[in-house]
Amino acid sequence: xxxxxxxHLFGTATPTGEAFRQLTLTAHPVCHLHTYSRHSxxxxxxxxxxxxxxxxxxxxxxxxxxxxxxGPIWLLAPFLEHLARxxxxxxxxxxxxxxxxxxxxxxxxxxANSFDRELVARLTSAEDQLLATCRRLDVPCRIxxxxxxxxQAGPYVDRNLSRLLALLRRLPLxxxxxxxxxxxxxxxxxxxxxxxxxAEQLAGLGWDPPLPERIAVGxxxxxxxxxxxxxxxxxxxxxxxARRCRLLPIPNRLFFLLAAPLLLLSPKAFEAxxxxxxxxxxxxxxxxxxGSEPQPFPVLPxx
Numbered sequence: 001x002x003x004x005x006x007x008h009l010f011g012t013a014t015p016t017g018e019a020f021r022q023l024t025l026t027a028h029p030v031c032h033l034h035t036y037s038r039h040s041x042x043x044x045x046x047x048x049x050x051x052x053x054x055x056x057x058x059x060x061x062x063x064x065x066x067x068x069x070x071g072p073i074w075l076l077a078p079f080l081e082h083l084a085r086x087x088x089x090x091x092x093x094x095x096x097x098x099x100x101x102x103x104x105x106x107x108x109x110x111x112a113n114s115f116d117r118e119l120v121a122r123l124t125s126a127e128d129q130l131l132a133t134c135r136r137l138d139v140p141c142r143i144x145x146x147x148x149x150x151x152q153a154g155p156y157v158d159r160n161l162s163r164l165l166a167l168l169r170r171l172p173l174x175x176x177x178x179x180x181x182x183x184x185x186x187x188x189x190x191x192x193x194x195x196x197x198x199a200e201q202l203a204g205l206g207w208d209p210p211l212p213e214r215i216a217v218g219x220x221x222x223x224x225x226x227x228x229x230x231x232x233x234x235x236x237x238x239x240x241x242a243r244r245c246r247l248l249p250i251p252n253r254l255f256f257l258l259a260a261p262l263l264l265l266s267p268k269a270f271e272a273x274x275x276x277x278x279x280x281x282x283x284x285x286x287x288x289x290x291g292s293e294p295q296p297f298p299v300l301p302x303x
Contacts, residue, residue: 004066004203005095006032006059010047011070013037015188016100016195019153020068023192034058049075052082055090062092066199069099073143074122077129084133096140096202098195101127103147103216107280113267131213142198144191145216147283151187152301158188162303165232168242177256178249180225182281184218187299190286191217197290218283220294225276228297235298252277 007024011017012035024033034057036047045058049071057065069076076099083090105123108116127143134141150161168174194217223231229247236242250258256274263270287294 004028004031004199005064006034006066006093007199008057008065008067009033009035009070010049010068010076011100012044013156014070015151015153015156015158016149016191017070017153018156019151019189019192020070020195022153023189023196027196032059049079052079052087055079055083057090057093061089064095065093066096066098066202067094068195068199069097070195071100073099073101073130074126077126077133081129081133084137091137091139094137094139096199097130097134097142098198098202099130099141099143100191100195101143101145101214103145103218103280103283105145106216107147107275107278111271113271115268116271127214140202141213142211143214144195144198145214145283146186146191147216147218147280148183148185149188149191150185150302151189151299152303153188153192156188157303161185161228161232161298164229165236165242165303168229168233168245169240171245173246173248174229175248175250175255175258176226176229177252177276179252180276181278182222183225183228184222184281184283184285185228185297186217186219186286187295189299190219190295194286194289215289216283217289218281218285219297219299220285220287221297222281223297231297232302235300235302 009017009021012021021033021035024031035044037044038046038048047055059065101123105120105127108120111117111120130143131141148160150158152158226247226249233243233245259270259273262273285294
């Protein structure tokens with residue numbers, strides 16, 4: 001078993017952060033895992049990305065450490081930059097960093113609405129800043145760009161497919177384009193496993209040279225948007241209202257014509273509907289990176 005240095009986990013209060021915490025404690029019970037949140041408690045130390053002056057790393061000063069972040073990368077990047085410039089002694093033990101961004105940096109590059117274009121700019125700018133800071137510190141860094149994170153870990157539930165399930169439970173019928181694009185949803189536990197794998201690689205063998213600094217990642221199964229929703233329905237217990245919701249396929253042209261008035265109310269929401277017909281897949285799958293057997297969709301637990 002690879003012996004890990006201290007791990008410093010940011011973004012603990014998320015499904016992926018909690019899944020990472022559970023997985024690490026199981027796989028590496030003797031590893032020193034320090035968890036952080038904006039509000040310190042008995043279980044976590046305090047780390048507010050918007051107040052780097054107040055941050056003090058837990059554990060022995062200068063001890064070898066790897067940082068893992070599932071927090072907003074646009075806050076992490078200036079946080080690390082500030083520490084590097086003004087308090088380099090607090091980063092003395094840093095030997096590697098694995099941060100989570102989003103596949104939106106890729107899939108929304110050509111969005112028509114300003115909200116999504118600004119999101120892409122914010123993500124890519126933060127990624128660039130984070131990588132530049134790590135290069136100056138001579139610290140290896142990998143940025144994961146996950147697509148459509150779903151699932152539950154501890155008390156934390158995703159805000160993607162869980163919302164779809166809530167909609168399916170409320171409505172008797174949901175119209176969809178007849179021809180929907182491909183998706184590659186990734187469970188929080190799969191993303192956590194990929195992140196831990198990279199941390200283990202850094203601790204034991206160093207970075208894998210073929211791996212790029214930014215890695216777009218997804219789940220093991222690629223399926224259409226409609227198939228994804230249908231699989232979610234079938235994964236629910238018998239008697240769950242979501243199973244009774246009927247999916248009504250409508251010819252694409254008619255579906256988007258009916259949705260056109262939404263363009264006046266919310267261009268962002270209208271473009272989200274348009275993306276139902278777009279392919280958002282082809283990313284590095286969890287089993288490819290982990291060298292394991294593919295997991296079916298959906299991975300449980302969901303909610």
